Amino acid sequence: MVFVVYAERKISAFIQDRYGPMEVGYYGILQTVADLLKLVQKEDIVPLAADKKLFKPGPIVIFTAVFAGFAVLPLTSDFGGSAADVGIFYLLAIVSLDVVGILMAGWGSNSKYALFGAMRSVAQIISYEIPLGLTVVCVVMVSQTLNLQEIAFQQGIWWNTIDPEAHNYLFGIKALGIDITEIGGILTWNIFRAPIFFFAFIIFFIASLAESNRGPFDIPEAESELVGGFHTEYSGLRWGLVMMGEYGMMLLVSFLAVILFLGGWNTPLPNIGSVTLAEWTSGTPGTIAGHIWGAFWMLTKAFLLVGLQMWIRWTYPRLRIDQLMNLSWKYLTPAAILLVLLSAMWRLLMV
């Protein structure tokens, strides 16, 4: 977490050519630590006019909701949170509690900036939950399970260790007759198993940017018009919680994208004949090598996506609210519905 905040400061400073984060300590490594210390020391100010019963628990609800989502994520082939059968479904549900916290914070602050920020944020999150959910449905339809660990297993060479009958075919089309279960690598990732998932992944990524209130969808906290959005009135540790919630959300959606589309903890390198790159770069599930390689691939992919999010945030201008709603309802949602239909057809090709 601290590392991600550090990375954001670095990347933003790099893109905007600012000096602060580049010069505190060696290469600016200490900037985040300095920020954190500053936050913890700060006084916890509660505005006089604020609705204290709602103002105080607001950030805690946001923080808890986002971090409860991590409970079902598998980090490696044998290590992860709860292996509940409802996995992904639970994740979507618990993350939607985030909205409650935002509403509490926005309303409780009793300030027009915070209220407008909360309203924009909630309208945006609710709208983008629909294309997000639909793309998740696409994946669930093709993998036939809600369990995130199982979805991850299907996208690599170890699928047969949990289901000896299973076979992966090139592009998921059985008629081609090319069995790639043992080849693994990037070819068995969902994005290759069903090539239409490439579009699903793009929709998922755009929607996840909006879900975590990141640029270019960050009008809820547009500094130039709203000061700071729903967390305008917060200070000190409570503000820290809100920010942790935001970064936690970024990480969570990145992990989710990796598990759903980019092979989870599986290696991207395929086995080519006797050059078994896939087996060299991933250990058997349950062994120490399995844990290390799994965590390595998982974290690398997730951090790459987080980096992409930052890159986008600091390069694109933000969207107006009507453009934002247009994008969600008129383009992403119909496209996602179409993708659901296509994935159902693709699934028929796979069996």
Place this chain on the structure above:
Amino acid sequence: MELNDIIFYVFGAITALSALYIMLTKNILYAAFALILTFIGVAGIYVFLGAEFIAVTQVLVYVGGILILLVFGIMLTNRLSGKKVVSPAYNKLMGLIVAAGLFAILFKGILQANFSAMNWIDKGASADSSIPKFGLTLMTDYVLVFEIIGVLLLLALIGAIRIAGNVRKEDKSAV
């Protein structure tokens, strides 16, 4: 008492206390937030009944969807009228009588029922309550109900758009 029991009672207490709070508070916004707690408590109890799927659906649909819109509505009306929206208690006597009657019926029913003798309880425990099976029954045995609900929701959607739609645009299309 085992940990499971304690957690069960915690969820029960959350449900009951937040429901009580909804009844007693006059601030309608607090009532809405307390309702969220009630739903989460009920979702917890569903988990104990072995119905994980229903629990998650409960959180997703009620907390993530319906209640957010409810709170949204209250906030907007609250700010527009400029004064606090309160919900004072009406019909106290009638309400009390109805509630007491309902409680009496339920209490008697629960006391008289012999739960262990009912065969669906055993069946529920032994039956495979996995998600694939749930989905399969939904698309085979209960497909008619499923489809009807789908059509109903579509109707509600169209109706909502018709009511909320821009009046000016309709005039234009009428001409």
